[in-house]
Amino acid sequence: MKNISNAVIKRLPRYYRYLDELRANGVERISSGDLSRMMNVTASQIRQDLNNFGGFGQQGYGYNVNYLFEEIGTILGLDKEHRMVVVGAGNLGQAIANYANFDKRGFKIVALFDSNLDLIGKKTRNGEIKDIEEVYDFVKNENIEIVALTLPKEPATEIAMKLLDCGVKAFWNFAHTDLEVPDGVIVENVHLSESLMELTYKLSEQSQVGK
Amino acid sequence: MKNISNAVIKRLPRYYRYLDELRANGVERISSGDLSRMMNVTASQIRQDLNNFGGFGQQGYGYNVNYLFEEIGTILGLDKEHRMVVVGAGNLGQAIANYANFDKRGFKIVALFDSNLDLIGKKTRNGEIKDIEEVYDFVKNENIEIVALTLPKEPATEIAMKLLDCGVKAFWNFAHTDLEVPDGVIVENVHLSESLMELTYKLSEQSQVGK
């Protein structure tokens, strides 16, 4: 399999989302041209992107919406179930645990953990919040693939290190720091404040244009 | 001012974060070489990036940490106060409102709004949660620049449209949809499920390498 650039990978979920919507609206087929107008990208880019993974379309016809949706889902690994836990059961952790759409896509949030005694024992959609100290054994025994880290950076770094020994394959990291992990372990960062700073950069750029 | 590529802008907040840490540790100066080793990027890229905005360093010396930190902050628009409201006061909205670091960077979360009667009136760090219907007047009268949209896509699209008429300059959009806005209005998307799909893409890629 050829090496797929990160730029392409980042676009796949968006295709997936648009195809899901088309599917929900009962649209059976779509051409790269029509999709490009919907999504505000070039038709050429859509075709190039998809062709990294194989020829899903047909000349003169376009792409079958359902088929392409399923194929992209498979490429994204959504055909398999992914067992995850959330470490840090504050508002952010609970927000993630409550997000119903993850369930729909095969993400099973098996448990939440926290160190805060006020939270431990609290009931959620995903069972009672457990003591953070239990997370290591839990991850080992329950075949957990993904850990969402929704806690401050100091505990996050330390806890992530310990979890590496428990067989965790991937971190979904919301902590305000870069985790250092060995090769083969995946870290996907969601740095909210950095996203907000991009926004304010654009805001101040805007205000200069106006002058 | 020359046009700065998006790739550069996306890296600035990370530089800012590392400089803040250096500063906190009392480090006065840093060379692009040392920073490149810390951050796992090339020194050339750091110098190239910074030079888009001016020459902040000095030959033979490197960069003054404090000065560079302040300069990048200014570039990112963090020298000004930004008044924002959060629309959608569920777990995610509350998580954002409670995140203390935003405050430190000049983001003032002035109010939270929701349509859920169970939430309206609830006390938070940022005052009582208000009725969503009040957000339009509030935004007009209170000089709100940024709206965080932390609600499902259907209401988000409609509410965003109405807010456009109230002088909102930027949306920080957590809803699972692409907002369509006129030129000059900024949308910064945080699509959590898309980030999680990138993660699972990498996971399934990994598992294929192993075979």
Place this chain on the structure above:
DNA sequence: TCAAATTTGTGAATTATTTGACAATCTGAT
């Protein structure tokens, strides 16, 4: 059945981004 209209997949051209290399300049020790 046939021809016009579509539309893909893909090689080539273009554009953008990243890296390499080094002259110019500054630091700091003597």
Place this chain on the structure above:
DNA sequence: ATCAGATTGTCAAATAATTCACAAATTTGA
């Protein structure tokens, strides 16, 4: 004051990503 060592800013080269353009294949309607 001088010089070895360090380090930037920047031009050029290399690499990567995007767009263009079109042959080949398919559909659609007469």
